[in-house]
Amino acid sequence: MKVGIISFAHMHAHSYATYLQKHPDAQLIAVWDDDSRRGEEVATAYQLDFYEDLQAFLQSGIDAVIICSENAKHREHVISAARAKKHILCEKPIATEIADAREMIQVCKEEGVILQVAYPVRFAPVMENVKQIVQSGALGDILAIDGTNHGQMPGGWFIEKELSGGGAATDHIVHLIDLVRWMLQDEVKSVYAELDTRFYEIEVEDCGLVSVEMESGVIVGIDPSWSRPKTFPTWGDVTMRIVGTKGTLDVDVFKQHALYYNDRDSKLQNLPWAVDMDERLIADFVQNVMEDRPPSITGEDGLRTLEVVKAAYESHRLKQVVTINKVHFSS
Amino acid sequence: MEFANAPRFAPEYEQAHEQIKKGAIGKAGVIRLRRGAPASSRNGEKCIFQALGMREFDWLRWTFGEVERVMAREVKYTNESGQIVHYALVMLRMAGGAIAHVELSWAEGTEHASFELTGDQGMITHDSRESTPIRWSRGEQFLSPTFPEMDQMQRQREHFVRCVQKQEVPCLPSRDLLAALDIASAARESVRTGQPVTLMQGGDEG
Incomplete structure (x- = not known):
């Protein structure tokens, strides 16, 4: 399964990238970042294709995305990824507003994609x-x-x-x-x-x-x-x-x-x-996508918190x- | 009048008080205090805030000044053998701005007390379970020797004697005892109403 990371704004992206690369069934291939300098740096470090255009990134052949953008941008990124039929692991908190979280959950449901929230503990x-x-x-x-x-x-x-x-x-x-x-x-x-x-x-x-x-x-x-x-x-x-x-x-x-x-x-x-709990979180998400299982930590779990x-x-x-x-x- | 068994006579609490007054942690932020003892059938009638919490409330006031607001929650359970598990969480907003957490527990294996004092320039921590200089194990038995000059009751008795001899002024006057009692009854009131109780207007609005 092919994975891309949306933004390295949150430092957990580095840990997720490392464990995706270690995972035998996952291939981390692409990164999108609105900070192009950061995007190019991590693309070099992890040998990824860097995209400045989010739609181009979403069309790069990936099956799933991990979203590590700033909290307030989760809504936009989750909805774009879901509309492109990508499964999603979203860094916590799910959103900064309850209405946003609600909309994100709704869109993922409509599009039939996994929305998992990253609570690694x-x-x-x-x-x-x-x-x-x-x-x-x-x-x-x-x-x-x-x-x-x-x-x-x-x-x-x-x-x-x-x-x-x-x-x-x-x-x-x-x-x-x-x-x-x-x-x-x-x-x-x-x-x-x-x-x-x-x-x-x-x-x-x-x-x-x-x-x-x-x-x-x-x-x-x-x-x-x-x-x-x-x-x-x-x-x-x-x-x-x-x-x-x-x-x-x-x-x-x-x-x-x-x-x-x-x-x-x-x-x-x-x-x-x-x-390492991040390694196990990544393994769980990869398995959920590959076996078409429901997310272990749902959008609603994110909303309740x-x-x-x-x-x-x-x-x-x-x-x-x-x-x-x-x-x-x-x- | 003097109040027995105050932690201001326990050397670790007295030292922490002095360090705070000296500015060791800078501006106080979040203050965490814990005191616990085993569940017992004899605690049934007791108010946990008064029986277990007075010492912490007094030390907080002595060290950080008046309390502005108190929020408390409490749970209690009597098991088959008649032991009463009793546990309370108290949150205090000090008039000086610091926020304090007091955990009071009659749900422990042994007696213990701990604190974690944080501020913008540092943190001081103590845990009675990790301050045992001698551990004597004989099978299941653990012996922990006490040191007379560090014993809180002994220090308090000596202070009392010096007060009677007029060599010292009482360092825990009855007005402080009454103030700590006020905090305990505010905690009780908060449990009853399910809402915070304001003791005085303070400084966190500034």
Whole structure:
């Protein structure tokens, strides 16, 4: 199967490109980018054909695309790819507006193409294990989850609201919500958030806390802050404490690493040795396309998480708990 | 009047307080505090915010000033053997602008406490489970020695004696105790109404 990448604006594109090239059944052949310098650079690095024209790119013989453009451009790129009958793996968040996500899902459905949203943490073997423990009932009924998805401040277009849709809340709430929905098969009922810009002189929020109640009554705390110092030994974290009626589970998804005291560059570094979740996400997407299977992480999964982000912003504005009004689809 | 068992007498919390006051982490951003103990049948009547949370609330106020707004959620479950699993998540907006997360848990294997204090110039972390200098394993048994001069109760007793002898002024006056109680009751009120509770108008609008 032949694959193209739409934009390398999001740095995850490099990881996806690497694993596509390693995959025995996938051929990464083309790249489109609205930054032609970046496009030409990656075309040289990965030996791809670079296209300046999106329609020409879509007609280059590819079966599927991976979309790593800036968040606000996902809508345009997903719809163009779907109209050209290409299967799609779209970087998270699915979109910056609920109406956009809804339209993207609708068009992909009309065109009969796969729309999968990239939530790679589901594919971390640690998380698969945790999901299994939770669903086995070994912890009893789940009562509460306290999670973090911390990061360092990414800079670039991530802090330009027109392109990213927002800061740390947009970037990081979605991962935790996706994992909670996936593990518990439950939906968010209400959201409260305190957001702020306290770490950097930037225009978007760089920190906050989110308090969620699920429809089942499970309570969830989320810390999506870009609060990791520049001296932190890695990019960030995904952690969870899961409290059940029969036990409590502490999870640190990226704990499998050695610690490197690096005198050569005067820094402390985590050296991860875990199975790479991006590699497994790519393998899953390739298999879904080749075997004509439904996506493992659907557009609706992307939409549900985006609704929570929007509710967090609204709650922050109102200083009140906001109840989620889910967008439903007429079938 | 003095309030027993405050973490401001625990050396790691006292040190963290001093570091914050010195500006070690710069402008405070997100402050995370956790305190946990095993589930028990005796916690049934207790208010988790008061019984477990007072120490964290007092330390937060002592270190970062007044609390502007409190949002709390709580879950409770009594299992077949009568043990009560009780867990609460509290979010506090400090009047100075920092945002604090307090996890209170009666759902743990052993007692523990941890903090993660972040600001625009650094981060200070501590976890009681990773601060054991001596681990003595005998089969299943773990022994963890205590150090008298670092013992929080002992330090508090000594401070009390010095106050009575008028060598020191009480460092935890009753008005602070009342303020921490106010935060605990705001958390209770927030659980009851399902909405945040405002304690005072603060600085996050500026």
